[in-house]
Amino acid sequence: MTSETTPGREARVLEHIARQLVEDPSKVVVTQSMLGENIRLHLATAEADVGKVIGRGGRMAKAIRTLLKVVATRDGTRIDLEID
Numbered sequence: 795m796t797s798e799t800t801p802g803r804e805a806r807v808l809e810h811i812a813r814q815l816v817e818d819p820s821k822v823v824v825t826q827s828m829l830g831e832n833i834r835l836h837l838a839t840a841e842a843d844v845g846k847v848i849g850r851g852g853r854m855a856k857a858i859r860t861l862l863k864v865v866a867t868r869d870g871t872r873i874d875l876e877i878d
Contacts, residue, residue, distance in 0.1 A: 816843035
């Protein structure tokens with residue numbers, strides 16, 4: 795049971811971070827949907843920029859997830875991040 799929602803603060807934070815990391819910021823697309831009580835964010839970038847967002851050994855993705863978790867916790871929600 796997923797439903798599309800208008801992008802919230804979490805999506806805006808993710809988009810800002812991703813645009814700073816990639817070579818082509820115009821290709822960054824963040825979509826947000828609700829999965830029960832959780833917010834699911836989906837980040838899509840240009841094929842060449844996926845590695846920059848994920849980082850070596852997934853460290854950048856883990857750091858982004860940690861920041862999003864802080865924002866979501868302040869709003870009283872839970873968040874899942876999917877990177878393509």
